[in-house]
Amino acid sequence: MDELKMNEKEQIETCQSSRRAVLGYLGSAIAGSVAMIATGAMLPKAAHAAEAAPPVPALPGYDWSKHRWAFGVDATKCIGCLRCVEACKAENEVAGDAHHFRTWVERYVTLEGEEHARIDSQADPVNIAASGSEKEYRFANRYAGEKVEKAFFVPKLCNQCTHPACVQVCPVGATFKTADGIVVIDHTYCIGCEYCVQACPYGARFFNEEQGVSDKCTWCYHRITKGLQPACVEVCPVGARVFGDRNDKQSPISQFLANNRVQVLKPESGNAPNVFYVGIDKEVI
């Protein structure tokens, strides 16, 4: 009996000592992981350390911290000439076919006696047939013989959202929002997974199969950082597209926002778009 008790006691002591050791290892492992995580977290922190004066890309004559770009679309002025769509393709070397567009124009036509609008864009086969080429765009006069109750054009482009879902989902940090408010893609980092194309609630992104990267409108970042207007704004003959800096109260966009009652597309998506529309119906989403 005594012998047995002794054995039990020994066993318990051995167990206790090994449990203590294991707990000790565990403790040091946790401490080590915490230290590693902390070191890891320190790396990006280092960039933010100099919070007083964040670094600015050395673009000649341009300080991105001084601008807050925004875009306005007055659909009551758009005549559907599609010069913006062609100019965008030329300026940004977008593939010359009917499937890849950084900006596009939609037409909403409600015929007499119909409940919903008929919607087409320049990429519609009827409109491509009217232009005779996939590289040139024109709206076919397809409702010429119909009784049209209401019709209007809506130019669309990337909304450069304040909280962009597309940036949120990128697994490699290839798409990001610049300090002046433009969402751009680093094509050398893009792995072509198309998460961002799926995430955009506005269908503003497309995939370039030829190069295996996603692409999108940048409000012509290479132009606006040189003091020029985006190509689509430059060629719009009727002033339906308005672009400018919200930090400048005299800029066309500040005037546009001050003088018009504006709306954004799909505000419920929570992306907080920065393209402001005038003169569109609830059917436009």
Add this chain to the structure above:
Amino acid sequence: MPKHAVRLVLLLVIFGALAVAARYFLVDKSYYKYGYYRGDAVMEIAQDKPRYQGTAYCESCHSDKVSEWSKSVHNNPDAGKVVKCEVCHGPAGSRDPQQHYMHAATGRVHPDDLKMAIPTDTQALCKLCHEQTAGRPSQQRQIVVKDHAGALQCTLCHNPHSPGTFVGSLAAPEHRGDAEAGKGKIATCLDCHGANGISAGLPGPTLAGQNQTYLIATLTEYKTGKRNDPMMAPIAAAMSDADIKDIAAYFSSLKCKSAANTAEQTAAAHEAGASVCVNCHGANGSSADRGWPNLVGQSKDYIVGTLKAYAGGQRPNTAMNALAKGMNDADVEKLAAYYAGYSCK
């Protein structure tokens, strides 16, 4: 510490070191510079060379065209309507071809190795904005092309750089002639143009009620030899500029005479394409005195003869030659009957 635990810890340390080394060598140096992305990408995207150069760039060489355009309806910033050079002509710059999606800060700008396109099919071009189409706002000027010009090119009548200015349009003369003085200078005219300027079957056209600008321009053309006619050339050569103005004033002050059209004639004329004629010659055959003649009061035979002279090229005029060539004999008859039958004001 047990041996196996030491091995485990050692392995972890090696993995950690490898991870740190991989991170150091594989992550771009600019990655955390501005945020969770490669900072150098901003510079690369921003360095692209712009292709659209703007109107000021075009003006440096084509100041004549730009000045014509700047005064036109296509440059109306107050109404928010500005059709810049590159809207119709395309971008004046190009970017050096790189691997696609590699950004390029270099390229060519017209005229350096880069030709600009001059649009040839102006009807296709102008229709992009001006064809009547569902969805275009009402303030946009729109036309039903088949009624307005048929298959003709827009530039036949419109100056492409100033579309509100018309080919063949003339400014009204600054000093109008004196109709009373003109009355004494027309004795020679009446033999062919009829008493009171109404030519009833005589070789010359009716002059009564014709607009002054056109009469002055025509007499001046005869006088200078720009328009040739064995009868009119010597007569006009003998006139002074003041005579021409006085005579023009006199004839335009007279009232022409014609019968009203029947409904059938009007319908037939519109079928024959009169809706194109009214763009210059006016809805009731009276032009707006911009150098195009009034057709009201002319005899049918005279209009037929004139249209045939235009079609055959004996009478040169860019717009009328092209228009007349597109008409068949039946159309010509219908149009002539229509204008001959218009009632004078």
